Amino acid sequence: MSGHSNWPEWIYVAVVIALMAWVGAEAWEAERLVEHVPADAKTIIVTGQQWFWTFEHEDGTKEIGELHVEVGKAYKFEIVSTDVNHSFNIHDYVVLIDAIPGRVNTVWFAPDKVGEHDIQCREYCGLIHYNMRGTLYVTEPLS
Amino acid sequence: MKFIFGFLLIIGVLVIVPAVDFAFAAGDEPGKYLDRRAVIWNLFYKMMTVAFTVGSVVSGTIIWQVWRFRESHPKAKPTSYEGTDW
Amino acid sequence: MTLELQKPRPIWQIMFSTHHTDVGLLYLITSLTFLFLGGSLALGIRAELFYPGSQIIADSMTFNRIFTVHGTTLIFLFIIPFASAVGNYYVPIMVRYKDMAYPKLNAIAFWMIPPAGVLIWLGFADFTWYATPPYSIISAPGPAADMWIFGLKILGISSVLGALNFVVTILKCKHPDMSIGQIPLMAWAFLSSSLIIIVAIPTFAAALLMLLTDRLGVSGFFNPAMGGDPIAYAHLFWFTFHPEVYVLVIPAIGMMYEIIPRFSRKPIYSYNSGVFAFVMLSIVGFSSWAHHMYATGMSFTEKTVFMVGTLAAVPASAMHVFNFVATMWNGRIRFATPMMWAVGGIALFFSAGAGGVVNSAMPLDFTTHDTYWVVGHFHLFVMGTIAFGSIGYLYYMFPYVTGRMYNETWGKIHFVLSFIGTILVFFTQHVLGLYGMPRRIYDYPPIPEWIAMNQIATVGAMIIGISMAIFLANMIHSAGKGKPADTDDPFGLGGKYYYPFEAKNPSH
Known part of the structure; x- marks a missing residue:
């Protein structure tokens, strides 16, 4: 890594991390909704x-x-x-x-x-x- | 750098705000129930859309590479490392 | 540079040898034997599921035994010994040492595998490779179940011994002129996977003992009737076997790191990011085990923690894919058989990983858990990535091991058939899972979509079966009668490329 910049890889890793954060957030939200049992069930x-x-x-x-x-x-x-x-x-x-x-x-x-x-x-x-x-x-x- | 920051900001607004909105809007009225099929399959289709988009980019890149950088390609030329000790 | 076998020797000289290439050869032959044994069981399973009702397997008990032994064999008796074979051949050379650090221990670790394999195959247990209690305690028929437990116990000790040997060889016996940052990425792969084994396996070893005493009725760790908790077993099991997934996949990735730069005639794009990704995987791999257990009634918080842990492993895996793609970029690639397997393996590795991300999203577990989606997903890893990398590497090392060349045309046919077959079987199984077909079932109701997709999968499996028969014939024939190989440069790539520690990209 010395001297030479590795920017394509860093951008790529940032995109992957952003995607994973999105997956996690969406899944968390959906799970929260479906786990909520209605009171009159x-x-x-x-x-x-x-x-x-x-x-x-x-x-x-x-x-x-x-x-x-x-x-x-x-x-x-x-x-x-x-x-x-x-x-x-x-x-x-x-x-x-x-x-x-x-x-x-x-x-x-x-x-x-x-x-x-x-x-x-x-x-x-x-x-x-x-x-x-x-x-x-x-x-x-x-x- | 600016570009990445702006890009993430736009993604953030596009994704997080509606999600948070949705999260707090979920009410608990008697007689009206959440359709779990809709929530779960909707999540699934969203993820598949992203997965197939990313997948087509990745596998498209690999297929193009395999076609372009094969040694029998007319434009193939020796890499700068050939004949050296690397 | 020839590794072995050129001079024919009596078989006992190889069997009683402790030299690393001899032990490597023993590992290699054993693992390939079990590949074909386990693979033929898979064909039996696929043939049975071709149509609803009983086809070729008489009853569900036999079927259950077959898929149990299929999984156990291919994971523990093919993939792990195959990696050990490659490691035995190459790790000492890569760190420039005369042998493994402990040659006798090395031979002992190998010789524990055949008896374990015999125990598993003679027992033919039926409780799946996961041996879930309480089924495995109160319902699974002995002595098959007990033989499986002892077999796995032996295999666990064997892999810990092998792993210790690799770690000591790499860290302590490498040539003093080399720093740890100069050993090839494949040696890094073996170092990381060995460290994972040493940390992860003891947990399962303990769980196996507890399972055995539970079966004997003297304890009740996992038996609810005696106050135990089956979920405790699930945690102990997956604490070992989720990291084990990385134990299986990391050496295969390491093998691709050997093949891809070679055949692209370029150094690896970034050695450092490869090392970083291996180390990251082996650490983060320990934070995701309970994503196998979302459906056991975990709390929302637990699920969230393990989902985040799972997603955290994705960037490191993605860095490997990036590294491969960037290495091939601007290369002059020779698509000899090993390269085809490696590139096919990367493509399938991506698909398997994408499916894994979808699995890790908690609510999707309701649709995919314990269906054929999961079967398709992990087979894309074990077949599509690990077996592809391993078979590619086998073709790659074949001239060095035997001094002869395999048949290139048949090697390519093998690859094309296997690739088509793998896509037909395992992509179809993903969709089949979405239609709700559970795993591990002997028979299924005649739902038209299920029948159609099972038939596609069976046809794909038969194509893989044919390709593997070609592979076997090619290997046996070429080992004895193949063209003598130019062992300095068997693939005609030009340049020196055996000692990869000298292969450094000057700009990195």
Whole structure:
């Protein structure tokens, strides 16, 4: 580096650092928005176990492998596991969080259209991991 | 130097101000919920736009270089280091 | 300048030797053997995923075992031993010493690898290369899992011993006339990656022991039923294995630093920035490990810290790309096979890095975590960058090792097929991940997009498979019957270029 100036490289490094700062800021902002759980979100307890999902609604009704939610409401999932690690995923609604035994992880979403979506496990959990699937039914509000 | 400073300033205004604006505008009205798909995929597409822009510059440079500085190129000439001990 | 093999010798003379080129040759042959073994498992995985339902693999247990051993083999038994092979051949020469600092330790470090490989292959464990508890504690069938743990334990000791040897050789045995600022960048690469190994590996070694006692039921470090925490394992594992990513990639970058100036007939654009970037990477590499764990329920603050740590490593990697591009600029480049691999490797290194930046953005984890996006991303590193750099370097050192020339035409065909195949497989897998296909699944529902992209990836994998068969045939045939090489200048570049420490850009 002695004597000879290296300005193209310095400009390049400055541009890279600026880009990374931009990526970090944008990501931070988006994460802040999606992590904010609405105050009136209804809680659904999701239990992952080899190799199926169980859902418990606030009123105590339980579903296995199927989840019925209503359009226009916010739901907060509290995800637990009874055996090994799983990962609760509704890809169409970009919902994902691991189910770790001994921990309660939360994630929320607000379905906005009637429809059916796949629920799957994204963390390797053994023999039937590939088929640890369920279905999300988004329905019109009953009341 | 002035140019870099001005450039960063413009980028700063263009990017940071709307982002901060957006951050403080996010309200918490009951019944109106954030669409997480929109936020996340929007971020993804923004980053892909930048990634593909930078990527086309970088790989374009590499492809052009590979074409221009190959030894069989008509204008190829020995580098100033050839035949020396470097 | 011939390195080895010219005079045929009985095999046991090589096996019981402690000379650095002999140990290097043993490393080389072992790592290439495991490259082909691990690679054929990959073809099996791709063939199985060609279409929904069972294709060639009978059940999911077998499939799970196959991808576990595929990953373990290629990371620990191909990439790391290959780097050690190159280091063994070249580091003593680069620092102008007669051998490695501790020749016997060097041989011992090598001879730990075959038994470890045998343990891993005979066990054929199923808990992924990450061995996640509690699955690995309460669900993974023994003795396969225990054999994997012991195999990895041995490999960990082997790489620490090898790394110590490199560090001592470079720092203590370099010629007194050379300052540390004169050793070639590839020696700097080995110095930085060895230091990372020494700092990072002990953590995983401890975690493996804890995992083993957990499996035996005498402790409960990671077992929630006994009050343990599986997340603790994840931290210990990634504290070792995120820096390990740099252990894998830094020697490959170092190899490109050897190839690219040579074939561009120019010195490296900036030696100092190369050194700086290596040192930066090996320090900053330790600040990003938990970006693998965003989805485990980390707090917003933790995620932010690790995102910043991850992004901080990007400028250093980008400096390498800049250095390569600036070195080729205004050169007179001969595109012999090694140069093609190196340049292809840089292009893919950029793509892998750009994908990595996207991964590090916290909210995007919701879309990409544990999908095929991640598979495509890290394979662009391990295949696109590390294997490309390594294979390029293998072609480059081939005439020095064997005294014979490989077949240039077939070498180029190998490169073109591999490059096309790599793009087909791993770029497609990125998109497949965006469609939500999870990793590590044996079977998938018949979603049309998933089927189409899996089929493209399988075709790409078969193209890579064909290219690797060409590679194997070329190597074996040329080692015995190739044209004798001019070992002073096998690539016809002119000028002296073996001792790169003399290669300094006078204007820097």
